[in-house]
Amino acid sequence: MTDANGIISAMNLSERRLKHTFGVAEAAKELARAHFPGLDLKTVELAALMHDFTKEYPVEKQLELCEHYRIQLTDEEKANHKLLHAKTAAMIASDRFSLPTDACSAIYWHTTGRAAMTPFEIVIYLADYIEEFRDDAGCIKLREYYQKAMKKENNKTTALHKTLLRSFDTTLKYLISEEKTINAFTVEARNYYINQLNAIKF
Numbered sequence: 472m473t474d475a476n477g478i479i480s481a482m483n484l485s486e487r488r489l490k491h492t493f494g495v496a497e498a499a500k501e502l503a504r505a506h507f508p509g510l511d512l513k514t515v516e517l518a519a520l521m522h523d524f525t526k527e528y529p530v531e532k533q534l535e536l537c538e539h540y541r542i543q544l545t546d547e548e549k550a551n552h553k554l555l556h557a558k559t560a561a562m563i564a565s566d567r568f569s570l571p572t573d574a575c576s577a578i579y580w581h582t583t584g585r586a587a588m589t590p591f592e593i594v595i596y597l598a599d600y601i602e603e604f605r606d607d608a609g610c611i612k613l614r615e616y617y618q619k620a621m622k623k624e625n626n627k628t629t630a631l632h633k634t635l636l637r638s639f640d641t642t643l644k645y646l647i648s649e650e651k652t653i654n655a656f657t658v659e660a661r662n663y664y665i666n667q668l669n670a671i672k673f
Contacts, residue, residue, distance in 0.1 A: 473568040475513075478520045481567075484527055494602030495519045499594045505621070506631050507590035517564075518574035518595055522581050524560040533559055540566070547652050554654070557582040583656045584639060586663035593635065600638050609641045629671060636664045 484492065496519035503510040525533065533555040537544060540562040548554045561579035564570040570578075577595035580588065584596050601614040616637050620630035639661035646653050 472514075472517070472570060475516055475520060478517060478524075478568060482520075482524065484523065488523060488526060490604050491602065492520060492523055494604040495522060495595070495598045498598035498602040502594040502598055503590075506627055507594065510590055510594065514571060514574050515591070515594060517568070517570055518577045518591065519598060521560055521564040521568065521570065521574075522578050522595055522599060523556065524563060526556045526560075528556070528559070530555075536562065547654060551652060554582055580656075583654045584635070584660040585656045586659045588635075588660070593631070597631075597635065597638065601634075609645065613638055613641060626671075629668070632664050632667050636661065636668065639664070 482489065482492070496516045499515050499519040500512050503512060503515050525536065528536075530552045533552060536542075536559040537555060540559070542558050542562065544555075548558075557579055561575045564578050565572075565575045573589060573591045576589065577591040580592050581595045581599050585592070588596065597617075600610055601617055603614075605611070605614070613634065617630070617634040620633050621627065624630040624633070639657055642657060643653060643661065
């Protein structure tokens, strides 16, 4: 497995995307410390650094990578190329940089989320949403919501799950307002964490 410098030196990202990437790395480590202290922070950092590795690749290159790695695309993914970078970055993380399976899975799912996410998947997904340099209204509100939930809730897991649920709601509301298609995994994730929170109430 490579080190952080090896990944950083191989990046070809704009200054804005690079700043975001470093923000995700810091946020992911903070989330891991707070909620999943068993995670290896060095590996968390590597996964965070890789999460948008192919984000700025042209569509043609994304599709070439999908073909090269035999990534099966849904009709939605064929129509919405913004979803491809998570899959291609995950494959490169495994093939080129030898990141472990759990780290690659976190990269793979960081855009849509899914039901019953692993601790690794949660920290990369949520860090991407709430890192300090994200300045759009939805991300700022979610970051503030998480901070308040951590102070308000006695159970950190409850605070985390409420934030995850809020993130999916935010994404879905945006997609609906923009009349865009909605990824089925995001819907399943929202339903899963609603059920998790409802189970705590009884």
